[in-house]
Amino acid sequence: MVKKILYRGAEAEICLSKFMGKTVVQKLRIKKTYRIREIDALLIASRTKEEAKLIAESRTHGVSVPILYDVDLVHGIITMEYLAGKRVKDILNSLEETERKRICQKIGESIARLHNHDIVHGDITTSNMILLDNRIYFIDFGLGCKNGEMEAKGVDLHVLMEAFESTHSKYSHCFTYVFEGYKKQFHGDASSVMKKIDDIVRRGRYR
Amino acid sequence: MICLGIEGTAHSIGVGLIKDVNKTCRVLINLIKTYKPEKGGIHPREAANHHAAYIADLIRDSIQKAKVDFNDIDLIAFSQGPGLGPCLRTAATAARALSLTLEKPLIGVNHCVAHLEIGRGTVKGCLDPVLLYVSGANTQVIAFAEGKYRVFGETLDVGIGNCLDKFGRAVGLEFPCGPKIEELAKNSTHYLSLPYSIKGMDIAFSGLLTAAENYAQKGKRLEDICYSMQETTFAMLTEVTERAMAHTEKQEVLLGGGVASNKRLQKMVQIMATDRGAKFFVPSRDLCVDNGAMIAWLGFLTYQSGQRMSIDESIINQRFRTDMMEVHWRG
Numbered sequence: 001m002v003k004k005i006l007y008r009g010a011e012a013e014i015c016l017s018k019f020m021g022k023t024v025v026q027k028l029r030i031k032k033t034y035r036i037r038e039i040d041a042l043l044i045a046s047r048t049k050e051e052a053k054l055i056a057e058s059r060t061h062g063v064s065v066p067i068l069y070d071v072d073l074v075h076g077i078i079t080m081e082y083l084a085g086k087r088v089k090d091i092l093n094s095l096e097e098t099e100r101k102r103i104c105q106k107i108g109e110s111i112a113r114l115h116n117h118d119i120v121h122g123d124i125t126t127s128n129m130i131l132l133d134n135r136i137y138f139i140d141f142g143l144g145c146k147n148g149e150m151e152a153k154g155v156d157l158h159v160l161m162e163a164f165e166s167t168h169s170k171y172s173h174c175f176t177y178v179f180e181g182y183k184k185q186f187h188g189d190a191s192s193v194m195k196k197i198d199d200i201v202r203r204g205r206y207r
Numbered sequence: 208m209i210c211l212g213i214e215g216t217a218h219s220i221g222v223g224l225i226k227d228v229n230k231t232c233r234v235l236i237n238l239i240k241t242y243k244p245e246k247g248g249i250h251p252r253e254a255a256n257h258h259a260a261y262i263a264d265l266i267r268d269s270i271q272k273a274k275v276d277f278n279d280i281d282l283i284a285f286s287q288g289p290g291l292g293p294c295l296r297t298a299a300t301a302a303r304a305l306s307l308t309l310e311k312p313l314i315g316v317n318h319c320v321a322h323l324e325i326g327r328g329t330v331k332g333c334l335d336p337v338l339l340y341v342s343g344a345n346t347q348v349i350a351f352a353e354g355k356y357r358v359f360g361e362t363l364d365v366g367i368g369n370c371l372d373k374f375g376r377a378v379g380l381e382f383p384c385g386p387k388i389e390e391l392a393k394n395s396t397h398y399l400s401l402p403y404s405i406k407g408m409d410i411a412f413s414g415l416l417t418a419a420e421n422y423a424q425k426g427k428r429l430e431d432i433c434y435s436m437q438e439t440t441f442a443m444l445t446e447v448t449e450r451a452m453a454h455t456e457k458q459e460v461l462l463g464g465g466v467a468s469n470k471r472l473q474k475m476v477q478i479m480a481t482d483r484g485a486k487f488f489v490p491s492r493d494l495c496v497d498n499g500a501m502i503a504w505l506g507f508l509t510y511q512s513g514q515r516m517s518i519d520e521s522i523i524n525q526r527f528r529t530d531m532m533e534v535h536w537r538g
Contacts, residue, residue: 010446010453034478035442038398122407143407 085132108181154196212503215298216290223500284506288527
């Protein structure tokens with residue numbers, strides 16, 4: 001099988017590959033030789049499983065995510081749909097303001113759908129969103145978990161807020177559009193999530 | 208320029224003398240006295256009394272052993288924070304007295320940043336590292352970004368050294384417990400599973416500590432518990448360090464702090480670095496632990512970059528965060 005590495009992170013490699021005749025993406029968690037086999041195997045299996053579960057569950061709640069084809073816990077491989085779209089990070093700055101606003105609101109709506117079911121993504125940045133066929137796909141649930149606490153949801157949104165400030169600093173006001181969308185879809189009290197975000201900002205190290 | 212540095216953030220009081228040679232740090236002398244509590248952890252006031260009892264002798268000894276004269280000293284630096292209030296005040300008072308007596312400038316520096324800068328100053332090839340700073344109280348992953356030293360990941364509860372000490376105390380080991388745990392761990396390869404707690408780039412040890420203590424109570428072999436604790440906590444530390452390296456795209460990793468002397472931790476971080484094609488550095492042991500030379504070196508860098516400090520401004524700060532220090536000596 002010919003593999004093309006699309007991205008190499010600290011924990012995993014993202015490869016373009018073939019699966020049953022289809023072009024697919026494989027996320028392969030790399031064995032770490034610095035840690036003992038017992039810990040390594042446990043971490044790779046549990047994280048692969050958790051990520052696959054979160055991706056599958058997100059889909060059932062109406063959030064666009066890649067389709068899962070296979071999960072291999074022994075080797076730590078998730079085989080999923082290849083999304084030939086564009087990273088939101090790369091296109092957001094060059095959009096028309098009205099379009100940017102629309103996209104940001106959609107992002108907020110999707111995050112609310114995740115949070116309604118206590119799915120915390122853990123790394124919501126515009127690099128982890130792909131725009132394809134007018135849908136925003138969420139990828140990389142590697143740091144995600146199930147957590148019903150307000151704090152976790154606040155932290156989740158705060159990560160995106162920081163991403164807007166660093167990567168889209170000219171358009172950091174767009175986070176308010178995200179929150180508009182969030183408010184529309186969120187079943188709980190959105191203002192208390194916002195209050196949490198303010199708390200997090202104030203207790204942050206760099207403030 | 209010759210700078211005298213006084214370190215006194217926790218259980219150690221240290222006096223170091225450094226001289227700058229072609230932008231690198233030459234350590235002329237580095238003396239340390241460490242307070243050992245009779246039982247339990249550090250008692251801040253007792254530690255401060257200990258420091259007060261030894262500081263004058265340490266200063267005199269360091270001048271003599273370095274074969275310099277008091278008049279040769281150009282600058283007095285001290286650890287302004289973070290740390291235990293009484294200890295910080297003792298070191299600061301000594302520094303102020305010395306500064307006023309010798310009529311030499313005084314400068315207070317951040318202890319955590321000093322751990323990083325001493326690596327850059329003394330280890331050849333270490334230019335822009337991610338620092339894994341592991342000591343009793345502190346566990347942080349620090350790197351230079353956007354004009355300051357930023358904390359990319361840190362412990363959410365206790366420091367790694369403190370975690371090891373607390374476990375050691377519970378099973379009757381003598382302080383400092385880290386080296387004893389390292390020795391015991393060598394006699395085991397039997398892994399007992401322990402909680403592995405990473406949140407993004409932050410880590411937590413308290414759950415693991417409780418689980419380890421429970422194993423001890425249940426009568427599991429001490430060697431096995433020590434081995435498992437080291438393997439788990441060090442894997443967590445190495446993982447967050449790697450994440451920070453990937454995030455900041457830095458190609459160097461530096462160890463600092465007392466726990467950096469642990470050979471197993473060194474090896475794990477080294478393997479991680481090699482696998483990433485990055486460079487691995489660790490300063491000599493006396494420069495890893497809390498010491499005066501690192502304070503002196505950072506004092507020199509700070510002063511050299513144009514910063515000055517009046518006596519009024521030299522008030523200590525127990526919560527002196529790593530990113531509060533202005534870094535004018537790096538572009």
